[in-house]
Amino acid sequence: MGPVLELTDVTITRNGNTLLDRVSWSVDESDRWVVLGPNGAGKTTLLQIASARMHPTSGTAAILGETLGAVDVFELRPRIGLASAAIADRIPRHERVDDVVISASYAVLGRWRETYDTLDHDRAHKLLTWLGVGDYADRTFGTLSEGERKRVQIARALMTDPELLLMDEPAAGLDLAGREGLVRTLDEIANDGLAPATVLVTHHVEEIPPSFTHVLLLRNGGVVAAGPIRETLSSASLSETFGMSLKLVRSGQRWTARASR
Numbered sequence: 001m002g003p004v005l006e007l008t009d010v011t012i013t014r015n016g017n018t019l020l021d022r023v024s025w026s027v028d029e030s031d032r033w034v035v036l037g038p039n040g041a042g043k044t045t046l047l048q049i050a051s052a053r054m055h056p057t058s059g060t061a062a063i064l065g066e067t068l069g070a071v072d073v074f075e076l077r078p079r080i081g082l083a084s085a086a087i088a089d090r091i092p093r094h095e096r097v098d099d100v101v102i103s104a105s106y107a108v109l110g111r112w113r114e115t116y117d118t119l120d121h122d123r124a125h126k127l128l129t130w131l132g133v134g135d136y137a138d139r140t141f142g143t144l145s146e147g148e149r150k151r152v153q154i155a156r157a158l159m160t161d162p163e164l165l166l167m168d169e170p171a172a173g174l175d176l177a178g179r180e181g182l183v184r185t186l187d188e189i190a191n192d193g194l195a196p197a198t199v200l201v202t203h204h205v206e207e208i209p210p211s212f213t214h215v216l217l218l219r220n221g222g223v224v225a226a227g228p229i230r231e232t233l234s235s236a237s238l239s240e241t242f243g244m245s246l247k248l249v250r251s252g253q254r255w256t257a258r259a260s261r
C-alpha cells in the first residue's frame with residue numbers, strides 16, 4: 001500500500017481567503033503525525049480535507065488510495081476515524097455513552113433504530129475501557145467531564161477500526177492531570193501495533209506524545225516545515241511557525257516551549 005494520505009499542492013480558498021496554500025504532505029501507514037500551528041493557521045481545514053469532508057479548490061488529495069473528487073466520500077469516511085470539537089458539539093447530551101461510540105458504525109450521531117450485534121457492543125465496551133472510561137458506558141454524554149468526553153470521542157473515532165485516525169485538539173480544555181493522562185493514552189494508542197496512521201492537531205508542543213514520529217508545522221495556510229520530529233522540530237522552526245522567538249526544550253521524551261525574550 002502507498003501513502004495513507006497524499007496531498008499535492010492543495011489549495012483551499014473561501015470568500016477570497018486562502019485557507020490552505022499549496023500544501024503537499026504525505027502520511028505513511030506507520031506514521032504518527034503532529035500538526036502544530038497558531039490559531040487560524042489552517043489546521044482544522046487540513047483535517048477537513050484529510051477526513052474527506054472538504055475538497056481542494058485546486059491540487060489533489062488522495063486518501064487511502066482514493067482521490068477526492070473521484071470517490072464516493074460516504075464510502076471513504078467510515079474508513080477514517082475523526083475526533084473533533086465540531087463532531088462533539090453535535091452529540092446529543094442525553095445520548096448514552098456506549099451509544100455515542102457504537103453509532104459510529106453507521107456514521108450517525110444520535111442513536112435511532114439501527115440494530116447492532118454483540119460484536120459491536122463488545123468492541124464499544126472494549127474501546128471505552130481502553131480509553132479509561134469503561135465505567136461510564138451507561139451514563140449520558142452530557143454528564144461527563146470535558147476530559148471524559150474527549151476520551152469517549154476517541155473511542156468513537158476508533159469504533160470502525162479506521163485506517164486513518166485524525167484528532168483535532170483532543171487535549172483542549174483539559175486540566176494538567178487530564179492532559180497528562182490523555183497524552184499517555186495517545187502514546188499507548190500510537191504504540192499499539194494495530195493502530196492506524198494517526199494525525200494529531202495541537203497548539204502545544206507539551207501535548208506531543210513521546211512515540212509520535214513526524215511533525216507538520218503550519219502558518220497562514222502554508223507548510224513551514226514537515227518531516228521526522230527530531231529533525232524538523234526546533235526553536236527556529238517553531239519560532240517561524242508561531243511568529244515569535246521561542247525556545248524549544250526537549251526533556252526526556254517530551255517537549256516544552258517558552259518565549260525566549
Ligand SMILES: Nc1ncnc2c1ncn2[C@@H]1O[C@H](COP(=O)(O)OP(=O)(O)OP(=O)(O)O)[C@@H](O)[C@H]1O
Nearest residue numbers: 014015017019037038039040041042043044045046
Ligand atoms: N468559510 C470561510 N471563509 C473565509 N475564511 C474562512 C472560512 N473558514 C475558515 N476560514 C479562515 O481560515 C483560517 C483557517 O481556519 P482553521 O479553522 O483551519 O484554522 P486552525 O489552524 O484550525 O485554527 P484554530 O487553531 O484557531 O482552531 C482562519 O483564519 C479562518 O478564519
